[in-house]
Amino acid sequence: MQRVFITGASSGIGAALARRYAEQGACLGLVARRADALRQLAAGLPNPQRHRCYPLDVTDHAALAAAAADFIAATGGADVVVANAGISAGTLTEYAEDLAVFERILATNLCATVATFAPFIASMKRQAGEGGVCRLVGIASVAGIRGIPGAGAYSASKAAVISYCESLRVELRDSGIRVVTIAPGYIDTPMTRINPYRMPFLLTAEKFAAQAQRAIDAGASYRVIPWQMGMVAKLLRLLPNAVFDALSAKAGRKPRSLPD
Numbered sequence: 001m002q003r004v005f006i007t008g009a010s011s012g013i014g015a016a017l018a019r020r021y022a023e024q025g026a027c028l029g030l031v032a033r034r035a036d037a038l039r040q041l042a043a044g045l046p047n048p049q050r051h052r053c054y055p056l057d058v059t060d061h062a063a064l065a066a067a068a069a070d071f072i073a074a075t076g077g078a079d080v081v082v083a084n085a086g087i088s089a090g091t092l093t094e095y096a097e098d099l100a101v102f103e104r105i106l107a108t109n110l111c112a113t114v115a116t117f118a119p120f121i122a123s124m125k126r127q128a129g130e131g132g133v134c135r136l137v138g139i140a141s142v143a144g145i146r147g148i149p150g151a152g153a154y155s156a157s158k159a160a161v162i163s164y165c166e167s168l169r170v171e172l173r174d175s176g177i178r179v180v181t182i183a184p185g186y187i188d189t190p191m192t193r194i195n196p197y198r199m200p201f202l203l204t205a206e207k208f209a210a211q212a213q214r215a216i217d218a219g220a221s222y223r224v225i226p227w228q229m230g231m232v233a234k235l236l237r238l239l240p241n242a243v244f245d246a247l248s249a250k251a252g253r254k255p256r257s258l259p260d
Contacts, residue, residue, distance in 0.1 A: 005029035008085030010037040012189030016205035019123045029071035058112035060083045068119035077123045082137040083113040090256040102153040109157035128176025138165040140183045176217035185229030213240040217255040
């Protein structure tokens with residue numbers, strides 16, 4: 001029976017991954033800020049008695065470490081840890097008040113990813129040394145490949161997640177722990193439904209979860225989902241700045257707001 005720990009589990013990608021793993025008999029550790037939504041999710045999963053809920057904010061690193069310790073003590077370890085918790089908001093550097101939004105997004109999307117992984121590494125090293133299959137999964141975004149105007153904080157946070165996971169992957173290369181970076185394109189979730197622009201290759205959260213699990217099982221180092229956005233991502237990397245700038249200037253922008 002797999003033991004899977006997921007942050008940002010109460011909705012969207014996190015909830016879809018939780019349902020996917022639960023349907024396959026996994027024991028889950030579910031983390032999210034909204035206690036009611038988290039417990040409602042857990043109650044609707046197969047074998048609800050197996051799952052442990054941790055209502056907390058991932059920027060509270062002490063609470064997150066305590067949840068990890070409780071899950072390890074209760075289950076003997078974790079086979080898959082998914083750092084999925086993330087927030088998004090439109091931001092503009094010219095507005096001084098947006099600095100606090102930048103800081104909150106970076107704290108949630110980047111620093112909490114580190115805080116999610118850290119408590120599990122020692123036990124995962126022991127598990128891997130005994131032949132266990134261990135995965136640390138960072139949920140990044142195609143938005144981290146090139147900066148999106150009006151979403152500087154979100155783009156920066158996801159670019160940092162990609163680079164951080166790459167560094168960690170090499171650090172842990174000889175440990176037996178696989179670090180998997182998944183960069184979603186447009187996935188139909190509450191976060192994307194407020195976008196006031198067309199979202200190409202939009203994928204349901206359930207279809208995303210199925211593809212993400214296959215990448216996690218395979219120990220893929222980096223995967224863009226859906227694959228069509230992977231092709232777009234490769235093209236974006238190759239575009240000269242002048243071309244990218246001209247195209248991006250015409251793109252729709254997420255309105256400035258505070259993340260929920």
